[in-house]
Each structure stands twice: as structure tokens, then as C-alpha cells.
Amino acid sequence: QVQLVESGGGLVQAGGSLRLSCAASGRTFSTYAMGWFRQAPGKKREFVATIRRNSGIPHYADSVKGRFTIFRDNAKNTMYLQMNSLKIEDTAVYYCAAGGGPLVLVDSGRVDYWGQGTQVTVSS
Secondary structure, three states: OOOEEEEOOEEEEOOOOEEEEEEEOOOOHHHOEEEEEEEOOOOOOEEEEEEOOOOOOEEEOOOOOOOEEEEEEHHHOEEEEEEOOOOHHHOEEEEEEEEOOOOOOOOHHHOOEEOOOEEEEEEO
16 A cells, blocks of 8 residues: 655646655555656646656656656655646646556556646646
């Protein structure tokens, strides 16, 4: 069992930055593929970024590539999402996710554990 707790969301102006954190319980954190998904009002939950278990290789959705950075600290059982050059369309609830099966986590159907979500609002 893995519990995920996000923090770091908030209100920011367009062009600004935020860093999200995801603290995970359990001693097998490094063996899970980790990822961030987001859901805007009236839209489906979508993939944002993922980081491979063990290797730490990141992958990004095209919409955030070059602006967001995902990284993990296995010693602290924590994953981060550094979000720069934020746009209004980045406004959503952001969810931390963990999956024990796949190497990377791009499909929400492969997620084993979800965090409670943290709101990110980007204003003009």
C-alpha cells in the first residue's frame, strides 16, 4: 500500500512558476513508476509527466515539454513537478500517481495509487 500526499498548489499569474511535491509512504518508492496527471473542469484527466522507476528518466506531454520538469528524490520518498512559464490553460487539479506495473506512467488506467489532488490556478 502506498499513500501519496501532494502539496504546493496555489494561485499564480501567467508566466509564473510553482513547484508541486508528492510525498509517498512505504519503503518501495523507488520501484514505482511515478507521474503527474491533471484534470480541468469539464475535461478528462490527462497525462502531464512521468518518471521511470529506478532510472529516473522523465517523459512529458507535448503541452508542457520545455516548461515543466519532473524529478524524484528516492531517499526522501518524494517526487516533484517544477512548473515554469505557466499558462492559463495549465489551470487544473494536479494529481500525483504511482504504478507498480509499468516502467512509465502515461496511462491513467495503469495507476495503482492516486493522491488527493492539489489545485493550480493560473490567472491573466
